[in-house]
Amino acid sequence: MKILTTVKRVTDPDMKVKIKPDQSGIITDGVEYRMNSFDEYGVEEAIRLKELHGGEVIVVSVGPAEATKEIRTALAMGADRGILVETNAELDSDAVARVLAEVVRRETPDIIVIGKQAVDSDRNQTGQLLASYLDLPQATFAYSLEVADGWAVVGREVDGGTSTKRVKLPAIITADLRLNEPRYASLPGIMKAKRKPLDTLTPADLGVDIAPKVRVLRYEAPEERAAGEIVGSVDELIDRLRNKAKVI
Amino acid sequence: MANVLVVAEHLDGKLRKVTLPTITFAQQAAAVTGGQVYVLVLGSGVDAAVEEVSRYGAAKVLYANSPVFSDYLAETYTPAIVKAARETGSTLVCTPSSTTGKDLLPRVAAKLDAGMVSDAIEVFESDGLKFRRPLWAGNVVTTVHVTTPNKAVTVRTTDFDAPAEGAACPVESFDAGVAPTDTAQFVSFEQVKSERPELTDANVVVAGGRGLKSGENFQMIMDLADVLGGAVGASRAAVDSGYAPNDWQIGQTGKVVAPNLYFAVAISGAIQHLAGMKGSQTIVAINTNPEAPIFQVADYGLVADAFQVVPELTQKLKQVL
Numbered sequence: 001m002k003i004l005t006t007v008k009r010v011t012d013p014d015m016k017v018k019i020k021p022d023q024s025g026i027i028t029d030g031v032e033y034r035m036n037s038f039d040e041y042g043v044e045e046a047i048r049l050k051e052l053h054g055g056e057v058i059v060v061s062v063g064p065a066e067a068t069k070e071i072r073t074a075l076a077m078g079a080d081r082g083i084l085v086e087t088n089a090e091l092d093s094d095a096v097a098r099v100l101a102e103v104v105r106r107e108t109p110d111i112i113v114i115g116k117q118a119v120d121s122d123r124n125q126t127g128q129l130l131a132s133y134l135d136l137p138q139a140t141f142a143y144s145l146e147v148a149d150g151w152a153v154v155g156r157e158v159d160g161g162t163s164t165k166r167v168k169l170p171a172i173i174t175a176d177l178r179l180n181e182p183r184y185a186s187l188p189g190i191m192k193a194k195r196k197p198l199d200t201l202t203p204a205d206l207g208v209d210i211a212p213k214v215r216v217l218r219y220e221a222p223e224e225r226a227a228g229e230i231v232g233s234v235d236e237l238i239d240r241l242r243n244k245a246k247v248i
Numbered sequence: 249m250a251n252v253l254v255v256a257e258h259l260d261g262k263l264r265k266v267t268l269p270t271i272t273f274a275q276q277a278a279a280v281t282g283g284q285v286y287v288l289v290l291g292s293g294v295d296a297a298v299e300e301v302s303r304y305g306a307a308k309v310l311y312a313n314s315p316v317f318s319d320y321l322a323e324t325y326t327p328a329i330v331k332a333a334r335e336t337g338s339t340l341v342c343t344p345s346s347t348t349g350k351d352l353l354p355r356v357a358a359k360l361d362a363g364m365v366s367d368a369i370e371v372f373e374s375d376g377l378k379f380r381r382p383l384w385a386g387n388v389v390t391t392v393h394v395t396t397p398n399k400a401v402t403v404r405t406t407d408f409d410a411p412a413e414g415a416a417c418p419v420e421s422f423d424a425g426v427a428p429t430d431t432a433q434f435v436s437f438e439q440v441k442s443e444r445p446e447l448t449d450a451n452v453v454v455a456g457g458r459g460l461k462s463g464e465n466f467q468m469i470m471d472l473a474d475v476l477g478g479a480v481g482a483s484r485a486a487v488d489s490g491y492a493p494n495d496w497q498i499g500q501t502g503k504v505v506a507p508n509l510y511f512a513v514a515i516s517g518a519i520q521h522l523a524g525m526k527g528s529q530t531i532v533a534i535n536t537n538p539e540a541p542i543f544q545v546a547d548y549g550l551v552a553d554a555f556q557v558v559p560e561l562t563q564k565l566k567q568v569l
Contacts (some may be wrong), residue, residue: 011384013385013519013520014519016387017384017387017388019388026384026388038501092363093354093364094357094358094363094364097354097358116501117501119384119385119500120383120384121383122366122367122382122383122384122385122500123364123366123383124350124354124366125354125357125364125366126354127354128322128350128351128352128353128354128355128358129354129355129357129358129364131322131355132326132354132355132356132357132358132359133358136431137323137429137431137432138322138323138351138355138432139432140322140347140350140351141347141351143494153435156347157347157494157495158347158348158437159346159347159348159448159495159503160259160437160439160440160495161437161438161439161440161493161495162437162438162494162495163434163435163436163437163438164435164436164437164438165321165432165433165434165435166432166433166435167431167432167433168430168431168432171431171432176501177484177488177501178487178488178494211395212363212395213362213363213364213394213395213396214363214364214365214392214393214394214395215392215393215394215395216390216391216392217378217390217391217392217393218390218391219388219389219390220388220389220390220391221387221388221389222382222386222387222388222389225526225531225544225545225547228531228543228545228546228547228548228549229547229548229549230538230543230548230549230550230551231548231549231550233550234550234557234560234561234564235564237532237548237550237561238561238564238565238568240548241509241530241532241548242568245509245529245530245547245548247452247508247509247529247530248476248509248565248569
């Protein structure tokens with residue numbers, strides 16, 4: 001089975017984001033980067049599928065040259081080869097999906113497993129856009145995945161509970177939390193990853209125009225909440241809620 | 249024509265409330281584009297939902313009552329929505345930012361060659377339509393412009409009120425012309441049944457964290473919620489630990505809530521959790537650790553052991569409410 005997964009290089013999610021004074025973006029000096037956490041679930045699931053069914057895991061990133069680090073991390077976890085579609089442009093999800101669609105057309109994987117959203121842009125669009133551009137079925141927000149007889153059975157986290165959907169392969173699956181526990185790369189894995197193939201392409205090589213359909217005009221910090229009050233007892237809390245906040 | 253199409257959501261034949269703030273968003277967008285608001289209801293047995301949604305200020309409600317739509321599938325809903333958008337002259341298609349909306353709308357956007365905005369919290373006129381949306385777990389808000397003639401937007405429903413209820417608008421059957429798909433099958437929906445209000449439209453939310461140490465201990469969270477007529481939520485850590493169902497998760501990757509009153513009980517307040525609740529009007533934090541980040545967003549903090557003060561709070565509220 002040929003399995004395709006993706007990784008995005010994102011700012012460390014536990015870091016405080018600072019915005020440039022001219023509101024044109026975030027301050028990147030001194031910022032640490034890592035693999036998008038949802039992609040860790042996608043990569044892990046791709047490797048587990050290979051371990052169960054055999055085959056090959058291809059890991060793709062669309063982004064700057066530095067994203068080879070995140071690709072190497074996925075290779076160290078157990079993916080077989082990497083593809084970087086290199087660009088420094090600011091991308092919307094649509095451009096990423098159209099680039100990935102072209103990679104999928106060339107690689108013809110049996111299944112595509114990717115993170116449901118990136119923890120920086122928080123858009124939750126790429127997998128669904130990719131499925132639409134390729135006219136393939138989709139199963140988003142997966143917390144469980146089983147593949148048999150050319151179909152995937154996917155448990156999905158949805159409003160009001162959970163749901164189960166079957167999709168015929170090839171299909172796009174997007175990983176939610178609790179799909180698995182991503183493994184750490186072992187030292188031998190890290191050594192091996194250095195020798196695994198990693199191709200670099202550009203969007204132009206793939207014939208994809210990456211001009212965004214959604215342009216960001218301004219970055220701002222949200223309104224801060226005013227400092228609160230520490231109360232000393234339950235009675236004091238009830239008093240504040242009734243007489244000051246007037247919410248009960 | 250630059251009309252706006254809202255895709256309604258329903259469950260068990262009833263309109264889901266998240267549809268209503270989405271109509272408000274659509275009305276605000278239509279006021280900028282000079283168009284009208286259409287609502288599309290897809291399903292089977294949707295008559296009650298159609299009747300209800302017709303009373304909230306849309307120009308027209310279109311509905312397709314068909315076995316093809318009896319279970320939601322992005323694969324079958326997408327061509328129907330694309331057709332409805334074209335036939336109604338809608339250049340903006342919007343859904344609530346629910347799991348269904350998030351699953352569905354990008355698929356529609358690609359077919360309409362539409363740029364898509366996720367989680368819009370504001371729409372306004374400034375040399376055309378502009379939108380504001382949060383990202384980086386709510387630590388940044390961007391103002392964005394969609395360059396394509398067609399646009400798709402999921403709406404963060406906690407940032408818009410429901411429209412006023414009024415006289416019913418015309419409703420019209422819509423021929424979606426969609427055949428069943430042979431590549432995707434709905435299997436089942438395991439609903440978490442609850443008598444409590446939905447998290448996303450409750451006036452009061454009581455949420456528990458990993459500090460509660462077990463699923464059984466969530467009983468005190470439920471007891472407090474019930475005294476206040478509220479919904480129950482949880483942090484990711486509590487859900488990951490198996491103390492609470494996934495449907496209760498509040499945060500960047502779970503639900504976003506903005507009730508009048510939010511209780512964070514034994515929740516430390518990771519930025520991913522704050523992203524889902526810091527729009528609440530009044531926030532109460534109960535935690536043994538005075539350094540917990542949750543206190544930085546709380547209006548009222550109580551540095552105490554939840555096991556002692558939550559039952560006490562529930563008892564005393566019973567007496568005064």
